[in-house]
Amino acid sequence: MLTQLEYAATSLVSPPLGTKVLEPVRSPLKLGVLASGSGSNFAAIAAACAKDELPAQVQVMIYNNPNAKAAERAAQWQIPSRLLNHRSYAQREDLDHAIINTLQEFGVEWVVMAGWMRVVTPVLIDAFPERILNIHPSLLPSFRGVRAVEQALAAGVKITGCTVHLVVPELDSGPILTQAAVPILPGDTPETLHARIQVQEHLILKQAIALVAG
Ligand code: GRF
Numbered sequence: 001m002l003t004q005l006e007y008a009a010t011s012l013v014s015p016p017l018g019t020k021v022l023e024p025v026r027s028p029l030k031l032g033v034l035a036s037g038s039g040s041n042f043a044a045i046a047a048a049c050a051k052d053e054l055p056a057q058v059q060v061m062i063y064n065n066p067n068a069k070a071a072e073r074a075a076q077w078q079i080p081s082r083l084l085n086h087r088s089y090a091q092r093e094d095l096d097h098a099i100i101n102t103l104q105e106f107g108v109e110w111v112v113m114a115g116w117m118r119v120v121t122p123v124l125i126d127a128f129p130e131r132i133l134n135i136h137p138s139l140l141p142s143f144r145g146v147r148a149v150e151q152a153l154a155a156g157v158k159i160t161g162c163t164v165h166l167v168v169p170e171l172d173s174g175p176i177l178t179q180a181a182v183p184i185l186p187g188d189t190p191e192t193l194h195a196r197i198q199v200q201e202h203l204i205l206k207q208a209i210a211l212v213a214g
Pocket residue numbers: 035036037038039040041042114115116135136137198201
């Protein structure tokens with residue numbers, strides 16, 4: 001049986017005849033973004049919120065890597081950011097408790113793992129049940145885990161892509177909300193392929209946020 005959200009996701013491209021279109025929520029969805037690296041997905045969300053393309057606002061961006069470019073992007077978009085360095089916590093659960101405290105401090109309703117390179121525990125998942133999105137650079141369920149782009153190239157598939165899904169305790173395994181396919185071209189390297197996947201990531205991540213906001 002499909003959850004309401006999964007049903008809505010299946011209807012993204014062509015809603016069944018007679019489907020009642022839901023009214024958008026009036027107040028912007030309060031997002032918390034987790035990012036570990038360059039933060040291009042975070043920036044895509046921030047830009048869409050600023051342009052009112054999404055009925056959402058990023059309340060806080062949390063990053064775990066002191067060198068993450070995502071922090072610079074947060075400053076550019078005047079979004080509060082918090083460094084929670086995973087090396088400062090003895091256990092994954094301790095980091096997740098710190099994340100929860102920060103998200104709650106900012107009144108976050110939905111969490112977006114936008115290139116968050118840490119495994120999250122049930123501590124965080126249970127604090128935001130079915131309210132955490134993750135973006136992954138493959139067409140799940142293929143190529144879960146790290147180095148998904150390299151995995152696709154090594155497997156010799158001709159099409160890969162990206163997926164936005166709800167986060168569950170099993171890695172890269174929750175219900176899928178949006179996906180985009182990306183062809184693998186002759187001569188592709190991990191870098192060239194990842195760059196084309198990221199163009200699609202920015203689109204489907206915004207699509208998924210619009211879906212959950214509605
Ligand atoms: C994305 O490709 C995402 O799918 C993966 O990490 C990358 C993060 O990119 N999990 P960015 O930091 O958003 O630019």
